[in-house]
Amino acid sequence: MSRLQASSHLGTHDVANQPVFRTARDYWADDIPLREASTAAGGRVEDLARAGKRLGSEPLQNAAQDARRDLPRLKLFDRGGRRLDEVEFHPGYHQVMQAGLEEGYAAAAWDGQPGGHATHAALVYMQMQLEPGAGCPMTMTYAAVPALRNDQALFAQWAPKLSSGIYDPSTRPIWEKQGATLGMAMTEKQGGSDVRANTTRAVRDGEAYRLTGHKWFCSAPMCDGFLTLAQAEGGLTCFLVPRWLEGERNAIRLQRLKDKLGNQANASSEIEYHNALAYRLGDEGAGVRTIIEMVHHTRLDTAIAPAALMRAALSEAHHWVSHRSAFQRRLIDQPLMRTVLADLSLDCEGALAVSMYLARAFDRDDDESRALARIGVALAKFLSNKRSIGVVGEAMEVLGGMGYVEETPMPMLYREAPLNSIWEGSGNVICLDILRTIINEPRAAEALNAVLDGAKGNDKRYDLALDAHRARWPSIPAQSEARWFAENLATLLTTAALMQTAPNAVVDGYVTSRVAAQRGAIHGAISGLDEEAILSRI
Template structure:
């Protein structure tokens, strides 16, 4: 047992500082998640308790302060092309994989995608970097269905509830992770301009080219795109071969703003062995199966970041005083935090509704998941940086210091808005989906209609929305349309699932225009009821 830290110092006594946070239970302390999860609470209960332990949070800090190391050669000059991580990183990977982060959605357990989405939300509150390889592993499973032989070898290992970091060919692995390498310098999101080439080599292919971004380069394989005589085609590139390393050269690690525990790299294929997935020329269609599922995670992660930031801010104002009273008792502080709660609860509720559609099997479920995941990704990621920076400001100077989690959350806040389609790309996808997929438009309208008759302000906002956009809007209005549609979709979920103060507050402040443009510039919120949502 260790003794308490000293409060009495030679020059002063340490007063008016919140106690260091001990173990947290991220599931038990989150009434909103418990209400909307629609998932296997036993898995989430255990995972939330484990993630919140002080020792695990310390590991998360270590994994971010000690970034991955690129090791290109051994001492004799032979190529290794490895990235080495801290013990803490591997502990986090084991915790998440053994809990089912990448696997539960593909198991026989019910509500698998909703359970997975809730795990993304929980993990993002503690250490978002290790989520990257696990999210891609989860999302790769449906894409591998394009090649039954490959799927039979890889999918059982991708869906194993275990972490195996060994360097070995896939047949020798207990479990595996799968990454993605699509982006090239000249194209960015325009992947049809990719120049990496694939040359037939017997039953397989050899890839040659440069990839500007490779997420999680120590994965056991990568989904990638390359040009064949038949057009842009999807391939699985294994990291390790029998008796040798595949010809994948790591050129450098990206010096990123955040996501520091996870490595991202530039790589080159030097006639690397690859297996074809799907038909020649159908690469975009094949890889979109993976992109669709990664977008679910990029819609859920910002809700977790917002929750973590608000939890820190709420803890701070509950234990610190200024001007003769606790910060939490100041009306202006209360209205700011209450307003931010609406962003977080809206993001979580919408994200979980989308995840439940991923669990559905009807054409309507699939159509709703296509349109709603894009709307949720767009709105949730636009609100996340705002919420995090306001929470940082609540802590004052301490929010800007690495002793608190706020700098990590701040660096992470923009990531999911960029990954898997930045804002403009997502908005154009929304317009394209509604134009080409009549069923998606129908189920979206049905979801919005399902909340009518309860809140007259919502009903009026929905009528105005339809009057403004009787048809698909022009491209220049895509962001306006996407934001408004996503706000309405969020409100429709809150009206049906959240308490009155939450739903009414969201509608009044987000849909009526009766507020300013910065958090806290609103009146009439039930601050007590909203702050209670923080647990």
């Protein structure tokens, strides 16, 4: 079907010097760093190539825009006054969900094939460039599988549906579906990150329990079930709460949808349990220990998501400057513009490299890799998300006034940029968790030090920075220095990851600016980068 070009002759003027809007892209073929990092991590290249083309296709680009434009609607009652407690989504949202799940977002890590987590991480990276809001329920679904291993009966019933690669949004109980999604509902008003302050009560009812209480944040209320925390007789306990029962709705009452800064296609909500049926997952009193496996796996996704947002913003900025001129020169040929874009690219490449490096650790079944993954994703989540906000903001500025206009993706990306740092433990929580991990899990510190030491000898400036870090903090720092400590450590880990896969121009630029700190305080306040080599990779 042919497509007529929009008219450029408008009577009062001719439209010129305006880049052509990209209606489709290929998230895999167009991304050199992704292909390199995914291949090195053991990701399944053929699957990723197929997914990158599909997720970047024009129909899905349009569907994602529709899902963000026509927001979820809360449907509490039918017109006869009977409770529904449902959320209505635009069909575009369902298209995006279907594509992501069919391409393996929630399934790839659990299908028994090599490179499952590396493939999953690369899928997250591409999906988040298409529509970040739809990633939330898919990440929860992926991350719930290892937590369910605490109960073999629940695992047998739920895990095959969660990892089926089938999207079924119908309101039916789990046993009537081929595919299912699972969310998380932990936070309460009075406690926030301190889930031990939760007041939701759990009372035994035969082999099951009944829950009564509220949850201030429910990640995706139309999932087929939720992992949640409640106070049982033996203490804070983890439960699986099914959304739909045999012939009835479970007593989960949606209170309202959150009016959020971003992530608007995802219907985050407040809910209440009114004597809702639930099944215990793990022992009574072991709620945090049980659900921590789900939290751990979500951190892989919240570590790579900022890389995706940076990549999407950087790609848009690069496209703009490559097709727009000012003062008789293309913007991409202006020396200062090249410096800014190259500098932004270093944060993007670093975040991608460290996340894919850690995804490979998730795929390995040895104690050292598991320990590295435990502390590594916390470090990567902290640093990459903090840097994402500045990168996306600078990329928005590259487009000038158009970057502030909703017809471009820049405002959406800017609103998304803070989210993954806030979700599941904000910066302070993550930094303190890093300190606890080093204290309580010596093997994690050993595994991390092995990676950092393994990178020595490649660049003297890195070696000096590593020595300086250890001299500054020979032991665990005071809490007041936890952010400084975590930032330093995460920067060194990112450098070590880049040394595994990135070309010399990227590694040297990263060491110069982020490790040796030979730069100013803002992006683009730097010199000496191999801009041609770095920009050729966007």
